[in-house]
Amino acid sequence: MPDQPPPVYLDNAATSFPKPAAVAETMARLLDTTALSPGRAAHRYSLAAGRVIFAARETLAALFGCRDSSRIVFTNNVTTSLNIGLQGLLRPGDHVITTGMEHNSVMRPLRLLERLRGIRLSFLPTAATGEVDVDALPRLLASDTRLIVVNHLSNVTGSLVDLATLARFKGDALLMVDAAQSAGSEAIDVTAQGIDFLAFTGHKSLFGPTGTGGFYLRPGIVLPPLVVGGTGSNSEHEVQPDFAPDAYEAGTPNTLGIAGLAAGVAFVRETGLAAIRRHEETLTTRLLDGLGQIPGLTVYGPGPGPHRGPVVSIRLAGISVSDLAFALDRDHGILGRGGLHCAPAAHRSIATYPEGTLRLSLGYFNTEAEIDSCLAALDRVRSRC
Numbered sequence: 001m002p003d004q005p006p007p008v009y010l011d012n013a014a015t016s017f018p019k020p021a022a023v024a025e026t027m028a029r030l031l032d033t034t035a036l037s038p039g040r041a042a043h044r045y046s047l048a049a050g051r052v053i054f055a056a057r058e059t060l061a062a063l064f065g066c067r068d069s070s071r072i073v074f075t076n077n078v079t080t081s082l083n084i085g086l087q088g089l090l091r092p093g094d095h096v097i098t099t100g101m102e103h104n105s106v107m108r109p110l111r112l113l114e115r116l117r118g119i120r121l122s123f124l125p126t127a128a129t130g131e132v133d134v135d136a137l138p139r140l141l142a143s144d145t146r147l148i149v150v151n152h153l154s155n156v157t158g159s160l161v162d163l164a165t166l167a168r169f170k171g172d173a174l175l176m177v178d179a180a181q182s183a184g185s186e187a188i189d190v191t192a193q194g195i196d197f198l199a200f201t202g203h204k205s206l207f208g209p210t211g212t213g214g215f216y217l218r219p220g221i222v223l224p225p226l227v228v229g230g231t232g233s234n235s236e237h238e239v240q241p242d243f244a245p246d247a248y249e250a251g252t253p254n255t256l257g258i259a260g261l262a263a264g265v266a267f268v269r270e271t272g273l274a275a276i277r278r279h280e281e282t283l284t285t286r287l288l289d290g291l292g293q294i295p296g297l298t299v300y301g302p303g304p305g306p307h308r309g310p311v312v313s314i315r316l317a318g319i320s321v322s323d324l325a326f327a328l329d330r331d332h333g334i335l336g337r338g339g340l341h342c343a344p345a346a347h348r349s350i351a352t353y354p355e356g357t358l359r360l361s362l363g364y365f366n367t368e369a370e371i372d373s374c375l376a377a378l379d380r381v382r383s384r385c
């Protein structure tokens with residue numbers, strides 16, 4: 001049997017692959033050389049594990065323009081972070097402004113709190129491209145608006161939300177950003193951009209392993225924890241410490257994963273966000289230009305340029321989204337993702353609900369040759385439709 005070419009991985013919005021070599025190297029070395037329970041004992045292994053976590057916090061704080069790394073809290077993923085933020089901040093009857101492009105990790109907690117606490121939701125208008133009209137914010141703000149929560153970079157269309165405008169008009173409301181797709185790919189500065197709560201996941205463009213993530217919490221915000229327990233600090237008290245990050249980090253942390261995440265973030269900082277962005281934009285433009293040449297193919301999302309990220313949603317006439325995803329994988333080794341991408345609201349906004357789209361999501365390690373293989377494969381599938 002002839003050698004198959006290696007698969008072309010275009011599902012980086014789900015999780016990035018491959019990871020920089022330093023991620024696995026760091027994790028393997030730590031696992032082999034030290035125990036990983038930080039902040040509990042005074043012996044050398046525990047202290048070393050504490051230093052691993054502290055260094056990771058500092059690296060993430062530097063990436064996000066946060067001056068005090070104790071405001072960076074580690075969790076298992078962005079979903080946990082968003083739940084801590086939404087369930088902790090929202091009080092009965094609060095008004096929340098969000099968008100029609102949210103992932104279910106925002107939408108489901110909001111719908112839950114709508115039912116349990118009677119919160120009131122308003123939605124910023126969304127164009128058919130998935131672009132959110134942030135200029136409508138002043139019209140939606142009310143005296144009881146507690147929170148504005150937005151998906152920074154759409155995991156369906158790649159559209160970016162203009163955070164500067166939201167921060168400018170938000171008044172007393174808090175700004176929460178779901179940076180699942182943008183952290184490690186877009187420049188984020190929580191201080192300069194007026195972000196009150198930034199939720200990130202470790203395993204996408206930050207190149208960490210799955211099971212890592214966290215959030216930034218602006219100093220001065222009172223946020224009750226969702227999970228309480230042992231922290232290794234204030235152990236004489238039966239009540240949870242009230243200071244960050246300990247208040248939100250009950251239980252032994254994923255030290256190994258956090259070490260891998262720090263290695264991924266170090267790679268991002270060494271490579272430079274500008275270089276990462278430039279490469280991803282070059283690839284995205286090449287893909288969008290090529291898709292535009294394929295008859296019967298529809299692209300959902302903004303055109304090429306700096307106002308979008310490397311996530312592209314398409315449909316091809318004459319074949320279902322799931323059959324297209326299957327044919328691309330089985331016959332051509334192109335690994336995209338078909339369906340709703342956990343964001344039914346976004347598909348309603350761009351009129352692709354309930355079937356969804358085929359999503360091609362690019363990452364720093366993709367190449368122009370891979371984009372060309374994907375385009376050739378799509379053209380071959382089309383010719384058989």
Ligand SMILES: Cc1ncc(COP(=O)(O)O)c(C=O)c1O
Pocket residue numbers: 013014077078079080103105151153154155178180181201202213342
């Ligand atoms: C915009 C957005 N928010 C939230 C999530 C949830 O990420 P995680 O599963 O890492 O919590 C994702 C990932 O799929 C996403 O794309």
